[in-house]
Amino acid sequence: MNRDRLLLAAGALVVIVGTIVVAGRWRPANNANFPNGTWWMCQNPACKAEFSMSSRELGAWHSKHYGEPLPCPKCGQANVIRAEKCTSCGKVYPAEGAVACPSCGHKPE
Ligand SMILES: [Zn+2]
Ligand SMILES: [Zn+2]
Incomplete structure (x- = not known):
């Protein structure tokens, strides 16, 4: 019985x-993918805030609020989506399904 417990x-x-170990391995890969941080867009129609978080900030937030969705820093609603900031014209647009900037057509590297 004791042996089983052990x-x-x-x-x-x-x-x-x-x-x-897996979590530790994921972090460097994340940093390599997002050297300039990650961009987010609030989906609350009354807010529509766009904000960025560095990989380090995001990692710190996730370790404090494990499993929770990221809230908007402006309105506080956890209704944000990943976004991409165009390096050409500076427009922030939803990252999912986007292959190029909807404003100027610039493709992210
Ligand atoms: Zn918001
Ligand atoms: Zn653009």
């Missing part, structure tokens, strides 16, 4: 350590 505890430990 095995269970060891198994749980492996899962925890594995999660930490």
Whole structure:
């Protein structure tokens, strides 16, 4: 009985350590993908705020609010989507499904 519990505890430990290792590996990849930070757009029609967060800020927020959706810093609603900022004209547009800037047609690198 005791041996089973030990095995269970060891198994749980492996899962925890594995999660930490995976989380640690994900972070550098994230930084490489978003060297200029990430852009977000508020979907609240009365707000429509556009804001950016660096990978570090985003990582810090997620570690404090694990599993929660990101809130808008202006209206506070958790109704934001990932966005892309055009490096050519500076327009912020929804990232999902976008291949080029809807304003000037510039494609993100
Ligand atoms: Zn908002
Ligand atoms: Zn553009």
